[in-house]
Amino acid sequence: MRERIEDFLDRTERVQLLAAPTPLHALSGFSEYKDVQAYIKRDDMTGLGPGGNKVRSLEYILGEAVSIGCKKILAAGPVQSNLCTLTAAACARLGLECELVHNGEEPEKKEGNLLLNGLLGTVSHFLGSCDSSERNAYTEELAASYEKAGIPSYVVRNGATTGRGALGYTAAVREMKRQCEEMQIHNMTIFAPGGNGGVAAGLIYGNEMLGRPFRIVIISVEDDRDTLIRHIEKTIHETEKITGITMEAAVEETAEISDLYRGAGWGMDTRESKEEILRFSRQEGIFIENIYNSKVVVGMKDWIRKGKAKGAVCYLHTGGFGSLFAQY
Numbered sequence: 001m002r003e004r005i006e007d008f009l010d011r012t013e014r015v016q017l018l019a020a021p022t023p024l025h026a027l028s029g030f031s032e033y034k035d036v037q038a039y040i041k042r043d044d045m046t047g048l049g050p051g052g053n054k055v056r057s058l059e060y061i062l063g064e065a066v067s068i069g070c071k072k073i074l075a076a077g078p079v080q081s082n083l084c085t086l087t088a089a090a091c092a093r094l095g096l097e098c099e100l101v102h103n104g105e106e107p108e109k110k111e112g113n114l115l116l117n118g119l120l121g122t123v124s125h126f127l128g129s130c131d132s133s134e135r136n137a138y139t140e141e142l143a144a145s146y147e148k149a150g151i152p153s154y155v156v157r158n159g160a161t162t163g164r165g166a167l168g169y170t171a172a173v174r175e176m177k178r179q180c181e182e183m184q185i186h187n188m189t190i191f192a193p194g195g196n197g198g199v200a201a202g203l204i205y206g207n208e209m210l211g212r213p214f215r216i217v218i219i220s221v222e223d224d225r226d227t228l229i230r231h232i233e234k235t236i237h238e239t240e241k242i243t244g245i246t247m248e249a250a251v252e253e254t255a256e257i258s259d260l261y262r263g264a265g266w267g268m269d270t271r272e273s274k275e276e277i278l279r280f281s282r283q284e285g286i287f288i289e290n291i292y293n294s295k296v297v298v299g300m301k302d303w304i305r306k307g308k309a310k311g312a313v314c315y316l317h318t319g320g321f322g323s324l325f326a327q328y
């Protein structure tokens with residue numbers, strides 16, 4: 001299984017965007033927990049735009065787009081979407097045209113990721129207030145109209161949480177396994193966020209394929225546990241179809257998934273998550289944001305305090321720095 005997946009990752013269409021490996025280093029603010037060595041995996045430093053996890057997914061998604069000759073890439077999301085900004089930055093690097101579709105009004109003063117999109121020279125469509133299904137339908141129509149005009153176009157779907165996108169974190173497991181071998185870190189528990197479940201799907205699938213080098217804990221920042229598990233399973237099935245290699249075990253047997261720290265859901269901070277943003281930056285000199293980062297750190301600390309995680313523990317920082325400037 002291990003050779004087959006490694007072979008697949010080496011052969012499948014991919015564009016090079018990532019500054020790999022991203023750093024894995026110790027955290028200083030965990031010294032009060034005596035039986036723990038705390039680490040951080042710096043996927044906020046993926047080496048493109050403001051950084052973040054989506055760079056890994058985009059390597060495989062845009063790899064496919066380029067291989068089928070698409071020159072125009074469309075992505076959709078809320079105005080502060082990390083995916084949108086990273087897609088725009090990736091297109092700049094690769095010489096592709098990028099158009100973004102946002103559900104939301106165009107603000108007079110551009111901040112956070114929107115400011116960056118402007119600097120990148122991206123074409124942006126603001127649909128006003130509408131839900132994500134309307135926004136996605138508009139994006140598909142736009143792509144179809146370009147196709148009709150003879151411009152091959154590619155839509156980055158579902159916030160890059162797709163079977164191909166998840167290959168990014170399948171490959172990340174291999175990267176982290178090698179890093180841990182070099183640094184002699186054993187039996188590490190990785191704490192990662194669950195939004196649409198793309199990061200989680202890639203991590204869980206990759207961990208299975210590579211012989212379970214890690215223990216994986218997913219902290220939901222959005223949906224209840226059952227919903228998140230369904231999202232993860234769906235994406236893993238898509239990945240299995242692409243690679244032709246199935247994962248035998250069920251998601252719940254191979255990872256621990258908690259929805260205890262999400263508060264009222266996506267983008268809704270909790271008292272603990274707001275405190276953690278300040279504590280983390282003041283202790284580590286590393287910024288975390290409200291939507292995807294802080295709740296995971298809160299969850300990780302709670303697990304450590306309760307004795308549920310010991311030894312090497314690692315916070316997977318998925319980035320989102322651009323949006324932090326629009327969160328205060």
Ligand SMILES: *Cc1c(COP(=O)(O)O)cnc(C)c1O
Binds near residue numbers: 054
């Ligand atoms: C998109 C995103 C995630 C989570 O991704 P899913 O794959 O949707 O679970 C986590 N962190 C940041 C910063 C993101 O932009």
